[in-house]
Structures are given as C-alpha cells and as structure tokens.
Amino acid sequence: MAQRDYYEVLGVTREASPEAIKKAFRRLAMKYHPDRNPGDAEAEARFKEARAAYDVLSDSGKRAAYDRYGHAGVDAAAGGGFGGGGGGSFSDIFEDIFGDIFGGAGRPGGQRAYRGSDLQYNLDLSLEEAVFGTEVKIRVPTTVSCETCDGSGAEPGTSPETCPTCNGVGQVRIQQGFFSVQQTCPRCHGTGKVIPNPCKSCGGSGRVQQQNTLDVKIPAGVDSGDRIRLSGQGEAGLNGGPPGDLYVQVRVKPHKLFRREGNDLHCEVPISFATAALGGELEVPCLNGRVMLKIPAETQSGKQFRLRGKGVTSVHGGGVGDLLCQVVVETPVNLTHRQKELLREFDESTQQGGTRHSPQTHSWLDGVRGFFEDLKFWNR
Numbered sequence: 391m392a393q394r395d396y397y398e399v400l401g402v403t404r405e406a407s408p409e410a411i412k413k414a415f416r417r418l419a420m421k422y423h424p425d426r427n428p429g430d431a432e433a434e435a436r437f438k439e440a441r442a443a444y445d446v447l448s449d450s451g452k453r454a455a456y457d458r459y460g461h462a463g464v465d466a467a468a469g470g471g472f473g474g475g476g477g478g479s480f481s482d483i484f485e486d487i488f489g490d491i492f493g494g495a496g497r498p499g500g501q502r503a504y505r506g507s508d509l510q511y512n513l514d515l516s517l518e519e520a521v522f523g524t525e526v527k528i529r530v531p532t533t534v535s536c537e538t539c540d541g542s543g544a545e546p547g548t549s550p551e552t553c554p555t556c557n558g559v560g561q562v563r564i565q566q567g568f569f570s571v572q573q574t575c576p577r578c579h580g581t582g583k584v585i586p587n588p589c590k591s592c593g594g595s596g597r598v599q600q601q602n603t604l605d606v607k608i609p610a611g612v613d614s615g616d617r618i619r620l621s622g623q624g625e626a627g628l629n630g631g632p633p634g635d636l637y638v639q640v641r642v643k644p645h646k647l648f649r650r651e652g653n654d655l656h657c658e659v660p661i662s663f664a665t666a667a668l669g670g671e672l673e674v675p676c677l678n679g680r681v682m683l684k685i686p687a688e689t690q691s692g693k694q695f696r697l698r699g700k701g702v703t704s705v706h707g708g709g710v711g712d713l714l715c716q717v718v719v720e721t722p723v724n725l726t727h728r729q730k731e732l733l734r735e736f737d738e739s740t741q742q743g744g745t746r747h748s749p750q751t752h753s754w755l756d757g758v759r760g761f762f763e764d765l766k767f768w769n770r
Contacts, residue, residue, distance in 0.1 A: 393461050396443035404457070408448065415444040503631035506533070509624045510637045515608065517645040521677055521702050523610035530604060530636060533597040535626045539589035543596035548587040553578035581628075597626050606638055611705035613650065616640045647675060653711025654701045660720045661685060676700045676713050683715055691719035 397404055400414040418440040420426070427433035446452045446464050456464050511530055519526075535541035544550050552558040556575035560582040564571045574580040588594030604623060612618075617637045624634025642650070649656045659674055669687035673680050674697075681697060694716045701711025725733070 394439065396447055396456060399439050399443040400447065402447075406447075411444065411447050415440055415448075504628040505631045506625035506627040506634035508634040508637060510639055512639045512641060513606070513608075514641050514643050515612070516643055517648060517650065518677065519608065520612050520640065520642045521610065523612075524608045526606050526608065528604050528606055528638070530602045530623070532600060532602050532623075532636075533625045534600045534602075536589060536592035536596055536598050538591035539596065541596040541626070541630065542585075543589055543592060543594040544585050545587040545589050550583035550585050553582055553584045556582065558582040596628065604636075608640070609705050611703050612640050612642075613704065614640060614642045616705065648677070650702065653704050653708055655711065655713045657713070657715055659683065659715045659717050661689070661717050663719060663722060665689075666691070666717070666719045674715055677702075681713075685717065689717060689719075691717065693717050 397406070400406075400411060400418065402410055402414050406414075419437065422433045422437040422440065424430075424434045424437060446456050452464050509530060509532060511528055513526065513528065515524070515526075536543070539546060542550060553560075553575060555577040556562050560575055560578060560580040561572045562575050564573055575582075578584050585594045589596070592598050602623070604620065606618065606620070608618070617639055620636040620638065622633045623636035626633050647657050655677070657674070659672070661672065665672070665685055666689045667687065669685055669689070671682050671684050674683045676697070677700075681700060683695060683697070694714055697713040697715065699710050700713035703710050722729075
C-alpha cells in the first residue's frame with residue numbers, strides 16, 4: 391500500500407512550524423497509542439504511521455530531504471527512531487513529547503548544582519547617615535561551603551557515591567496506569583548521590599553556619615525601602631552551585647527635628663506670639679548647618695516657608711529638594727500677674743475701634759452665624 395503524505399498524516403500544512411507539528415503528533419499519540427487501545431490493530435497502525443511522520447518532520451534535515459525527494463529521500467533512515475517496531479511504551483512517548491510541559495524532570499543528568507539562597511539584612515540608619523552616606527560593618531549569619539570536605543559532604547578521603555535507588559538520576563518512576571510519573575528519589579532527595587561517610591564538620595550537608603562580617607558602603611541619598619545588593623554574599627550553593635546574594639534593606643529612623651518626604655525635608659518651627667504679630671528673624675537648623683528664616687509681620691500659625699536647595703539629593707536623582715518650615719505660634723505659659731494684666735489690656739484694645747485684628751476669628755464667627763440662620767430656616 392502506498393505511503394500517505396506525512397503532512398497529511400499529521401494533519402498539518404507544509405508551512406507548519408515545529409511547534410505545530412509537535413502539537414499535531416501529541417494529539418494523535420494520545421488518541422491512537424496501543425497502550426490506550428489494546429487489541430486495536432487499526433489504532434496501532436495509525437500510531438506507527440504518525441510516529442514515522444513525526445520522526446521525519448520534527449528533524450530539520452530529514453524534513454528538508456522529504457520536502458525535496460518525498461519518501462525516497464528519507465526511507466534509507468526510516469529503520470531507526472520512530473520508524474520501526476512497536477515504538478516503546480506510551481510512557482516513553484509521554485516523556486519525549488510532553489516532557490517540555492513538566493520541565494523534563496525525568497531525564498538523567500547526574501547531580502545537579504543549586505544556587506544558594508538570597509539573604510536580607512535590615513539596616514537602621516539615622517537621617518544624617520542616609521542623606522550623606524556612610525560605611526557600616528554588619529554581621530550576617532549565613533551558610534558557607536564546608537572547608538573540611540570542600541563542600542562535597544563526604545569525609546575527607548571518601549567521596550559521594552551514585553544513588554543505587556535512582557542510579558544517579560535523582561528521580562524515580564512510578565507507573566500509574568498507562569502514565570509514568572516521575573518523583574524525587576526518596577533516598578538521595580534528588581541529588582543523585584548518597585554519602586556513605588558523611589563529613590563530621592557539616593554532617594554531610596557540605597555547608598556550615600557562619601557569621602560573616604561585611605563592610606557595606608551606603609551611598610548618599612538612600613531612603614527607607616531602598617535595597618543594596620551585595621553579589622555573592624548570600625548562602626553557599628549546593629553541589630558546587632554559585633552562592634546567593636545579600637540584600638541590605640534600608641530603614642531610616644525617625645529624626646527629632648526633620649521628616650523626609652522624597653527629596654524634601656519638613657520641620658516645625660515654634661515662634662512667639664510677638665514674633666508672629668510683629669515679624670522678625672530666627673535661626674533654623676538644616677542638615678548642613680544653619681540658616682536665617684525671615685518671619686513677616688502678621689504671620690499666622692501653620693504658615694509654611696520654603697527654603698530652596700536645603701533638602702536632600704536622592705540616590706535616584708531628581709535634583710536637590712527643599713526644606714519646608716512650618717511655623718507654630720506658641721501660647722505663652724507660666725505668666726506672672728502683671729503679664730496677665732497686660733494681655734487683658736491688649737485684648738480689650740484690639741476689640742475697640744471696629745478694626746478687625748483677628749481675621750480668622752471673625753471669618754469663623756460669620757460662618758457660625760450663617761450656619762445657625764440656615765438651621766432655623768430648615769427647622770421651620
């Protein structure tokens with residue numbers, strides 16, 4: 391009987407991509423494999439035909455020869471691969487075609503190397519240290535490669551041996567119906583090796599606990615939430631794998647004078663009642679020294695003054711921030727009898743002559759009167 395066109399067998403066009411060809415064969419394999427159709431000669435024949443087609447069309451060299459010469463271009467090589475016999479068990483096909491879905495876990499590869507875990511260290515800094523930068527020493531508990539066994543986990547003079555349970559694959563196969571499920575080897579835990587004589591220093595793990603002392607350079611302008619990465623300072627890898635990284639997480643402690651928002655600094659400046667009313671100058675601190683702040687007459691409590699360029703230069707850029715000073719008028723305390731009399735005289739004088747010396751108070755009182763008038767209207 392004449393052979394059918396391989397593209398027709400798989401149900402794809404001649405322009406089909408390798409992924410489309412694999413997908414088509416996957417569908418036919420699931421449908422016609424003998425393990426799923428015991429005793430069905432027609433299904434077995436369809437499966438063998440699909441395997442032969444996939445063997446040719448999945449190989450770029452064979453496919454080129456087939457496209458040019460047809461079956462004559464590939465028949466010489468058809469005796470191997472997918473072209474012959476019963477084609478193995480369904481689990482073999484499942485592993486070959488569907489292994490990409492599960493990461494090819496069942497394929498032999500010997501002892502795998504694993505990268506070490508990353509570590510995080512929380513570092514508290516003062517505002518000044520964060521703004522200007524500093525260098526600090528930190529002690530980090532971590533795991534390092536055991537010097538006694540050089541990370542092998544085996545006592546010096548001995549070496550790890552191939553796991554007899556999985557033959558070094560690290561996986562064992564469990565048959566469930568027509569599926570073959572791969573699981574981590576329970577004896578070697580996936581490493582493919584067993585250690586008959588564990589190292590006494592590390593107990594066979596190949597790693598030991600240690601306190602590392604590191605010098606960490608903090609760049610100027612960092613803020614809470616910033617992380618500094620120290621490459622290779624994390625935990626040691628397994629089976630010769632590379633170490634992880636250490637991330638230093640910055641936390642800026644509260645400051646007694648300043649509060650940072652982005653590149654700007656905020657502070658509250660208490661002023662006396664007389665300074666607020668008459669105006670004046672006072673000295674305020676900034677992170678790099680002192681600056682004179684001019685208070686205009688009749689300044690109200692809560693007024694904010696901006697001092698340009700007295701803020702922070704962030705490590706992320708964006709220019710220098712500002713210092714924003716919010717004045718708070720302070721009520722005098724511990725007054726003498728004479729001071730109280732003077733204040734009463736002053737208060738009486740401000741209420742004479744019809745001049746409004748307290749604009750906010752009058753504004754508020756006008757609002758209160760309007761509120762009560764509206765309330766009477768709605769309650770009628």
